[in-house]
Amino acid sequence: MVVSMGRRRWPSPSGLGPGLLLLLALAVPAAHGAGAIASARPEATRAGHAILAAGGNAFDAAVAVAATLAVVEPFGSGLGGGGFFLLHRQQDGHQVMVDGRETAPAAAHPDLYVDADGEVVPGASVDGPLAAGIPGLPAALVHLSEGYGRLPLARVLEPAIQWAEEGFEVSAHYRAMATFRKDVLNDYAASAAIFLDAGEVPGEGALIRQPDLAATLRRLGAEGRGGFYDGEVAAALVDAVVDHGGIWSAADLAAYRVRERAPVVSRLGDIRVVSASPPSSGGVALATMVHMLEDLPLGDLSEADAVHYMVEAMRFAYRDRAVYLGDPDYTAVPVARLTSPAYAHRLVRQISPGQRAHIPTPDFPPQPAGTHTTHFSIMDDAGNRVAATLSINYPFGSGFVAAGTGVLLNDEMDDFVAKPGVPNVYGLVGGRANAVEPGKRPLSSMSPTFVEGPDRIGVLGTPGGSRIITMVLLGALDFARGNGPASWVARPRFHHQFLPDVVQFEPGAIAPDVQRELEARGHRLQALDSTYGNMQAVMRERRSGRFSAASDPRGEGLAEVR
Numbered sequence: 001m002v003v004s005m006g007r008r009r010w011p012s013p014s015g016l017g018p019g020l021l022l023l024l025a026l027a028v029p030a031a032h033g034a035g036a037i038a039s040a041r042p043e044a045t046r047a048g049h050a051i052l053a054a055g056g057n058a059f060d061a062a063v064a065v066a067a068t069l070a071v072v073e074p075f076g077s078g079l080g081g082g083g084f085f086l087l088h089r090q091q092d093g094h095q096v097m098v099d100g101r102e103t104a105p106a107a108a109h110p111d112l113y114v115d116a117d118g119e120v121v122p123g124a125s126v127d128g129p130l131a132a133g134i135p136g137l138p139a140a141l142v143h144l145s146e147g148y149g150r151l152p153l154a155r156v157l158e159p160a161i162q163w164a165e166e167g168f169e170v171s172a173h174y175r176a177m178a179t180f181r182k183d184v185l186n187d188y189a190a191s192a193a194i195f196l197d198a199g200e201v202p203g204e205g206a207l208i209r210q211p212d213l214a215a216t217l218r219r220l221g222a223e224g225r226g227g228f229y230d231g232e233v234a235a236a237l238v239d240a241v242v243d244h245g246g247i248w249s250a251a252d253l254a255a256y257r258v259r260e261r262a263p264v265v266s267r268l269g270d271i272r273v274v275s276a277s278p279p280s281s282g283g284v285a286l287a288t289m290v291h292m293l294e295d296l297p298l299g300d301l302s303e304a305d306a307v308h309y310m311v312e313a314m315r316f317a318y319r320d321r322a323v324y325l326g327d328p329d330y331t332a333v334p335v336a337r338l339t340s341p342a343y344a345h346r347l348v349r350q351i352s353p354g355q356r357a358h359i360p361t362p363d364f365p366p367q368p369a370g371t372h373t374t375h376f377s378i379m380d381d382a383g384n385r386v387a388a389t390l391s392i393n394y395p396f397g398s399g400f401v402a403a404g405t406g407v408l409l410n411d412e413m414d415d416f417v418a419k420p421g422v423p424n425v426y427g428l429v430g431g432r433a434n435a436v437e438p439g440k441r442p443l444s445s446m447s448p449t450f451v452e453g454p455d456r457i458g459v460l461g462t463p464g465g466s467r468i469i470t471m472v473l474l475g476a477l478d479f480a481r482g483n484g485p486a487s488w489v490a491r492p493r494f495h496h497q498f499l500p501d502v503v504q505f506e507p508g509a510i511a512p513d514v515q516r517e518l519e520a521r522g523h524r525l526q527a528l529d530s531t532y533g534n535m536q537a538v539m540r541e542r543r544s545g546r547f548s549a550a551s552d553p554r555g556e557g558l559a560e561v562r
């Protein structure tokens with residue numbers, strides 16, 4: 001099913017048959033090799049459990065899950081993309097975000113996507129290799145394995161290599177995504193040869209085999225980062241990109257490095273919320289919203305009051321996102337100020353109960369939604385945790401596979417601001433803090449998150465572009481209310497991102513009488529005709545060690561406790 005939302009047509013997963021919707025919420029006490037994994041594909045969840053059973057820890061399992069998703073969910077993430085891994089190492093309490101976000105190539109500049117008249121060139125930052133940043137996922141997998149894992153990288157990559165060699169089955173969701181991106185996939189012979197069948201979207205159950213990707217994964221396992229960023233694979237990537245109008249160089253690949261960054265921590269009453277730091281906007285926006293809401297008795301308010309305050313918090317947080325956030329290596333992001341409770345309390349004083357706050361707002365078209373990009377959550381029996389959100393941005397990224405490598409390149413460059421005030425594919429606007437610059441990481445909304453309460457610990461996250469942060473907020477608030485993963489992933493969602501200036505909500509998320517009350521306070525509402533997000537969550541009770549896990553009923557994922 002394809003729905004039209006704003007300036008792009010966007011596939012919706014809501015047309016999937018109920019038989020394909022997997023939702024599993026189990027509560028099982030821990031045993032050796034035990035753990036909880038929720039991911040967007042059953043093949044990936046099982047690969048992670050196989051690695052735990054083979055003696056790997058949560059970090060090994062994360063590498064296995066990420067690599068398997070790169071193969072079996074090619075429209076969502078992959079070796080040609082990047083993402084953020086939030087880690088908790090139990091033995092010493094070490095918490096860190098491994099930043100494997102793509103970087104702009106050295107030849108990039110702020111006007112890369114505008115023409116001589118200063119107008120944004122349609123599609124330039126979305127389709128084809130000019131839209132691709134230098135991939136970070138391969139380096140992140142090596143970093144995770146070498147720095148935190150127990151098993152050799154080559155062993156951990158085995159399940160992914162097997163899926164690439166033997167093929168995975170096309171699902172309804174694959175078909176929706178490939179239909180959406182069929183034209184751009186057909187623009188590139190190497191892409192069409194892998195993901196289409198004689199130029200058409202393959203039928204459900206057809207096998208997608210990726211022998212070149214299997215070889216690239218093997219090289220990564222055998223040679224580490226050099227197997228991707230130097231040598232034959234790197235040369236093939238650069239040649240293909242340059243031949244098709246891109247601007248990568250061998251030096252760009254050789255220079256790529258992951259960064260370890262301190263997560264952003266905020267407090268929701270007695271709950272510690274640990275989330276992604278810049279170049280993600282997620283943790284900072286989450287901290288602003290959480291701190292704005294923490295003193296409000298949300299549970300005691302009428303539904304209209306509660307939604308009103310949450311929407312107001314969203315508006316202020318996304319206003320700040322547009323103004324202040326970008327790659328911290330390039331722009332001074334006022335993280336301490338934006339995440340301080342004192343700042344949030346000043347914002348709260350601008351909210352009145354009966355009327356929405358006035359924040360001057362130009363109008364932009366509504367943003368598209370989706371369930372590509374990918375998130376998974378893992379906990380092992382030792383207490384190690386991983387929350388990872390990985391992306392190639394748009395469905396099937398840039399649509400461009402570098403011939404001979406099997407690597408489908410991202411179009412994460414669209415997460416930069418092509419021109420101040422001009423919205424990207426998610427309707428997000430921004431300014432100089434997120435302008436294109438050589439070597440810079442585009443601002444992200446991906447928000448892998450831990451919620452740490454006195455009795456329970458949760459791990460959650462989701463794809464969904466600009467809506468990721470508000471989905472994680474609603475999940476964290478649901479955790480605070482005492483609910484478990486099955487509730488966080490399933491609850492109906494609403495969203496405001498400052499611009500466009502509307503409250504967007506899933507079918508059934510806001511009751512008609514509450515809608516009327518919100519409109520009376522000055523809010524503009526937009527009822528979406530489809531659902532959004534694909535949250536994957538796990539939880540552990542501190543005292544009993546019991547795990548539970550759930551996969552969003554909107555997607556095709558699997559949550560499994562073993």
Ligand code: DON
Pocket residue numbers: 369370371372373391392393394412415443444445446462463464465466468
């Ligand atoms: O990093 C970001 O914020 C985006 N590239 C994520 C894209 C995404 O979640 C698409 N999912 N629907």
